[in-house]
Amino acid sequence: MMKKDFEIRFWGTRGSIARPGKEFSKFGGNTSCVSIACQNNLYICDAGTGLKNLGDELAKHNPYQNIFIIVSHFHLDHVAGLPFFAPFYKKNHNIFLTGPASSVSKLKTSLNKIFDRELFPVNWNQLLGKPKLLTHKEIMQKANATLDFIRLNHPGQTYGLKITTGSKSVVYFCDQEPLNQFEHLPKRQIANHKKNTQKFLQQTSVLISDAHFFNNQYKQHRGWGHSSWQHAIALASEAHAKKLILTHHAPENTDKDIAYQIKNLKDSKTKEFKIDVAREGMSILV
Ligand SMILES: [Zn+2]
Ligand SMILES: [Zn+2]
8 A cells, every 4th residue: 555645646637628639648638537545545536537547447456445536516527427437337336426516415416417318328326336425514524534625716616625634635626717817806805715715725735726728828718717827826836835736738738739838837947836737647646
């Protein structure tokens, strides 16, 4: 078993829609899915198309007592992998799922839209693995680490997650846009949001952040609910995060485009923390 507190693995790093093909093979074409192992519990942040590969691996070998799937919100790029998660069709796994809903019945209503005969032939109730639905409060009690949730600025109800054990913490922050870009909002609302966000992120060991747009692409997409690389860097800097990982790459941005932006990043020094760009298959021990 691993000696570190967390093992983070990236199964899906793409935003909005999956991008197969050579031009996307380095940074990855599958949509949002990150697994965070903490001792014998596995936390899966989002269930985009990247969940398929993770599920196949778990179906072959599952060293975890509990598997927690934590859906940030129900946009397609964050749930499209759910029907194809192999452990759902096996009996010998302990699977729990939570999402942006105030009750289990509301969560069930959202899942029934995906597991509906018109979209997918298997009904949620027919899954052999019998995944159990939990509210945020229930999953916080069940988890072997401290979980905290925060509402993010994104169309529809969306939550960021912080997992803490001992002195280490990992934050998953997808999808979100900085509220200070919304100039028409009251200054006090923006200030409060900033204060709460910074408090939530304070000194996190690893911040996995929405960085959908390159800086020069953001302006035309203000209000879409996503951050630029610059926004994510500012967020990490203000919160004194120790490491920042940029993810949820826009589907238009090829490997070549991303590599070019990374080169520019390296040219500008002044970084008090490490920055990495998420690649499908990448893993980090914390
Ligand atoms: Zn998304
Ligand atoms: Zn979204």
